[in-house]
Amino acid sequence: MLKFLLKRVSHMLGVLFVISLVIFGMVKSMPGDPLNAYVGQGVELTAEKRIQLEERLGLNAPLPIQYGKWIGRVLSGDFGESITYKKPVKDAVRPFIINSFILNIGGFILAFLISIPVGIMSAIKKYSLFDNFWTVFSLLGVCLPSFFLGLLLISVFSIKLGILPINGMITPGKNSVGIDKILDIGKHLVLPLTVVTLSSLASLVRYVRNAMLEVLSQDYIRTARSKGLNARVVIYRHALKNAMIPIITLIGFYIPALFGGATILETIFIWPGIGKELYSGVMSRDYNLVLALNMFFALLTLLGNLLADIGYATVDPRVKIIERS
Structure with a gap:
């Protein structure tokens, strides 16, 4: 397993380096003047002041030098x-x-904990x-945009019923601390968390159901049943482990996709x-x-793939055999 992980991590570092080059080039090609954003719109800069700011922000050097300085700072934890x-x-x-991770x-x-038993039972x-x-719920969840579901929940529970806050993370002007602050954040978290859970749950249930149906139709499952094994043992010990292989693939891509698609929500x-x-x-x-957040998304995607590889090695013995050969 250690050899397997070291190989995957070495590949990941190489890919991350290439991604950093692409992201840096794309961000630097964005239209607009960052100095205007720094000093504020409408503020006139003298030539001398502009040179000083460009030198302070590192904008006066050629792009390769800027990249070298930036990646050097990033490796030392300075973004x-x-x-x-x-x-x-x-x-x-x-x-x-932290706030995005909580949401x-x-x-x-929540979606994963619900989808596993529901998908198994559906199969x-x-x-x-x-x-x-x-099946109908999953189709509706996949077809219904998350922003529309969010607006619908706000209309019902916040505007009409008035039982939940419309938006934000804390109540404005309420300087609560301790348990009161946690309860206040939890109350604001209900609606967005519900949207994220329902949006994820819709597709996860279908994946778990289809994976279980495919495994339950295999010959070794029929053999296990013909031997008189308990139905619970057949499903949870023999079928579920193999059904988890395609689901692990989904999880590896799903986690970074959640963060990437959270902008509208x-x-x-x-x-x-x-x-x-x-x-x-x-x-x-x-x-x-922008550079720091895009690198975070890239790292999250690569870590998701790494987790999927670790999951493969855990549930699929064929991976271990391939790695030894």
Whole structure:
């Protein structure tokens, strides 16, 4: 397993280097003047002041030198200064990353915990009322855009019923602390977390159901049943482990996709996450902030693939055999 992990990590570092080159080039080719964003629109800069700011922000050197300095700082944990927040990028984005993890990973875990038993039951009771209900639910969930579902929930539970906050993370003007602050955040989290959970749940249920149906039709499952093994043992010990292989593939791509697609949802609920912050950074030409967040998305995608590879090696013995050969 150690050899397997070292090989995957070495590949990941090479891919991450290439991605950093592409992202740096794309961000630097963005239209607009970052100095105007730094000093504010409408502020006139003298030639001397512009030269001083360009030197301070590292914008006066050729692009290869800028990249070399930037990647050197990144390797030491310094992502530069945010021209929007006037402070180091790592300090500016830390709370937004935490907020996005609370929302997206929380929703994905809930969806995963629900989809496994529901998908298994749908496969066992194929074409039953239970299976038909979840089939219709999955189709609606896949077809229904998350922003529309979010607006619908806001209309019902916030505007008409008035039982949940419309948006934000905390109640404005309410300086609560301790357990009161946690409860306040939890109340604001209900609607966006529900949207993330339902959006993920719709497709996950279908994947689990289809994977289980395919495994349950295999010869070794029929053999296990013909030997008189308990149905629970056949399903959870023999079938589920093999059915998890395609699901692990989905999880590897699903986690980074949640963060990448959170921009619209975080904008609707005004949730202070990295999706909304990335959009604001692009609009304000905050190069260092955009670079840091895009590298975060790239690293998250590669880590998702690494987790999928580890999952393969855990549930599929064929991977171990291939690695030894």
